[in-house]
Amino acid sequence: MILVLVDHDRGELDPLSLRALTAARKLGHEIQSVVIGSEGASLAGVVGEYGAKVLHVATHASITDYAPMASGRVLKELVEKLSPAAVLAAGSPRGNEQLAHLAAFLDLPMAAECSSITLSTTPGAPHQVSRARWAANLIEDANVHSDLLIASILAFSVEPESANGAAASVVEFQPTLEASDTQVRVLSRDSGETKGGVTLTDAKVIVSGGRGVGGSEGFGNLEELATLMGGTVGCSRVVTSSGWRPHAEQVGQTGTKVAPDLYIAAGISGAMQHIAGMKNSKTIVVINTDPEAPILNYADYAIIGDLHQVLPALTKAVREAKG
Numbered sequence: 001m002i003l004v005l006v007d008h009d010r011g012e013l014d015p016l017s018l019r020a021l022t023a024a025r026k027l028g029h030e031i032q033s034v035v036i037g038s039e040g041a042s043l044a045g046v047v048g049e050y051g052a053k054v055l056h057v058a059t060h061a062s063i064t065d066y067a068p069m070a071s072g073r074v075l076k077e078l079v080e081k082l083s084p085a086a087v088l089a090a091g092s093p094r095g096n097e098q099l100a101h102l103a104a105f106l107d108l109p110m111a112a113e114c115s116s117i118t119l120s121t122t123p124g125a126p127h128q129v130s131r132a133r134w135a136a137n138l139i140e141d142a143n144v145h146s147d148l149l150i151a152s153i154l155a156f157s158v159e160p161e162s163a164n165g166a167a168a169s170v171v172e173f174q175p176t177l178e179a180s181d182t183q184v185r186v187l188s189r190d191s192g193e194t195k196g197g198v199t200l201t202d203a204k205v206i207v208s209g210g211r212g213v214g215g216s217e218g219f220g221n222l223e224e225l226a227t228l229m230g231g232t233v234g235c236s237r238v239v240t241s242s243g244w245r246p247h248a249e250q251v252g253q254t255g256t257k258v259a260p261d262l263y264i265a266a267g268i269s270g271a272m273q274h275i276a277g278m279k280n281s282k283t284i285v286v287i288n289t290d291p292e293a294p295i296l297n298y299a300d301y302a303i304i305g306d307l308h309q310v311l312p313a314l315t316k317a318v319r320e321a322k323g
Contacts, residue, residue, distance in 0.1 A: 001029055001030045001031075001032055001082065001083075001084045001085060002024045002027060002029045002030070002031055002032070002084055002085060002086045002087075002088060003032050003033070003034060003075075003078060003079070003082060003084040003086070003087045003088070004017070004020055004021050004024050004031060004032070004033045004034070004047075004052065004087075004088050004089065005017075005020075005033075005034055005035075005036075005071070005075065005087065005088070005089035005090075005095065005098060005099070006020075006021070006033045006034065006035050006040065006043060006047055006052075006055075007035075007089065007090060007092065007094050007095055007098075008035060008037070008039065008040050008043060009066070010037075010039050010065075011039035011040065011042050011043070013043055013046060014090060014092060014094070014095075015160070015201065015202075016090035016091070016092050016095070016153075016155055016201075017047075017089075017090050017095075018046070018050050018160035019090060019153060019155070019156070019157075019158045019159070019160050020088050020089055020090045020095070020152075020153045020158075021033070021047065021050040021051055021052060021160075022050060022051075022158050022159070022160050022161045023088065023117070023153045023157075023158045024051070024086075024088050025050070025051040025161075025163060026158075027086070027117060027119055029085060029086075029119075030053060031051045031052045031053060032052060032053060032054040032055075032056065032082070032084070033047045033052035033054065033055050033056065033168065034055070034056040034057075034058065034074065034075065034078055035055065035056070035057055035058070036058050036063060036067070036070065036071045036074055036098075037057075037058070037059065037063050037064075038057060038059040038172075040055075040057055041055070041057045041170055041172070043055065044167045044168045044169075044170050045167045045168075047168050048165045048166050048167040048168035049162050049163065049164065049165050049167075050160070050161075050162060050163055050165070051163040051165055052165070052168045053165075053168060053169065054168055054169050054170075054171055055168040055169070055170050055171070056078060056171050056172075056173065057170055057171065057172045057173070058074040058173060058174075058175050059172055059173075059174055060174055060175055060177055062177055062181070062182040063177075063182065065185065065186040066094065066186055067181065067182050067184065067185075068094070068097045068098050068100075068101055068184070069101050069180070069181045069182070069183075069184065070175075070177055070181040070182050071098040071101060071102075072098060072099075072100075072101025072102045072104065072105050072181075073101075073105065073175060073176075073177055073178070073181050074175045075087060075098070075099075075101075075102040075105075076102055076105045076106060077175050077176065079102070079106065079148065084148070085119055085148070085149065086117070086119060086127075086148065086149035086150070086151065087099065087102060087148065087149070087150050087151075088117075088151055088152070088153060089152050089153070090152060090153055090155065091112060091113045091114070091152035091153050091154045091155050092152075092155065095152050096112050096113075096152050099112075099150050099151075099152055102150055103150050106148070106150075108146045108148060108150055109144055109145070109146055109150070110150045110151065110152075111127075111129045111131055111142065111144050111149070111150070111151040111152075112131065112151070112152050113131045113132040113133075113152060113153075113154045113155075114129045114130065114131045114151045114152065114153055114154055114157075115130050115131060115132060115139060115154045115157040116129065116130040116157075117129050117149070117151060119149060123147075126143035126144055126145045127143070127144040127146075127149045128141070128142070128143055128144070129141075129142055129144055129149075129151060130142075131154065132154050132157075132276075134272070137272060137275075137276070155257045155259075155280075156257065156259040156280040190246075190247075190248055198231070198232040199232075199248075199256075200232065200234055200248075200249065200251060200256040200258050201256060201258065203231050203232040203258070203260050204230065204231060204260050204261045204262070205226065205229045205230060205231025205232070205260055205261065205262045205264075206226070206231055206232060206233070206234045206251070206258060206260045206262070206263050206264070206278075206281075207222045207223075207225050207226040207229075207231060207232075207233055207234070207264045207266065208222075208233070208234035208235055208236065208251055208263065208264065208265050208266065208268060208278070209222050209233070209234075209235050209236070209239060209245075209266050209267055209268070209307075210235065210236040210238065210239060210265070210266070210267045210268030210269065210274075211236070211238050211239070211267060211268075211269070212266065212267020212268070212269075212288065212289070212307060213239070213244070213266065213267045213307065214267075214308075215244060216243075216244040216245065218308065219233060219235075219244070219245065221307070221308065221311040221312055221315070222266060222311065224311075224315055225264070225311055225314060225315045225318065228315060228318050228319060228322070229262070229318060231260070231262070232249075233245070233249055234249050234250070234251040234256075234258070234263075234278075235249045235250055235251065236250070236251070236252065236268050236271070236274050237250055237252055237254060237255065237271070237273060237274065240255075251274060251277045251278050252271075252273045252274040252276060252277035252278075253272075253273040253274075253276040253277055254273060255277055256277065257276070257277045257278075257280075258277060258278055258280075258281065259278075259280040259281055259282070260281050260282070261281075261282045261283065262281070262282070262283050262285070263278050263281035263283070263284045263285070264285045264287065265278070265284065265285070265286045265287065265288075265295055265299075266287040266288075266307040266310075266311060267287070267288065267307045268286075268288070268293075268295055269288070269290065269293045269294060269295060270293055270294035270295025270296070270297075270298070271294075274295075275294070275295065275298060278298075279298055283300050283301075284298055284299050284300050284301075285299065285300065285301045285302075285303070286298075286299040286301070286302045286303070287302075287303045287305065287307045287310050287311070288302070288303075288304065288307075289304065289305065289306055289307075290304075291304050
């Protein structure tokens, strides 16, 4: 049996968890899932659709919000009760953090950002994983020497595929927690929504700007095109570091990893950390004055020119095409 941690924010499913469920299903074992917090019980239908037979719901008076150490304790309790072959989660910051606490509690290794997994069928033999390293520019093949595999699934390495399953059976339980498990508390929230009201993760079209935009006032052209195409605005790390745009719009290894249908990169040179966050986009259009910019190696289409001239022309063409 494989246990999958399904992450949610006050009952709202993290869509990357569906990719983790899909990856788990491909391993050919029974799938059970777990959510932390009573609000997660509403996800029984969707986790069942994606292959989980059971949804364990951990409820506790002390768990009122995201509590990664408490999540680790909950997972430890379920591992000791259910003896799964593996515990998987989405390779998001939250998924990695919660699995890291589980690994620490059990004194076991954790394999993060795995693009493929082969579970051992021989007692004592290692599990085999491939995982992204160096901002996803290198894929490492590794052996994991432990009976229980603890691993997160590389974001966007697996497309979510419905198993057309029935709703999962809900099993509620109250875990045993220690006071220290909930010492870290959420003090404030940033919805992650951009000015267009769409998160980077959900956007089908992203128009991103980098240093070449020149300043905060230069993003008006990007916002206009993104709005016209029903998308949202993104940016590189240097933009947020300069205070031109909020961190919620940052695409990259230390921002948000995205895979939209269309990614337009304007004035972005293509640092390794940024490429790691957008290289899985279905179509990439690069606008840059530098014909040697590294990001051009990932472009499906490239326009060598001044973004302040190209973007208004693109916006005009799109508006005319839409009638």
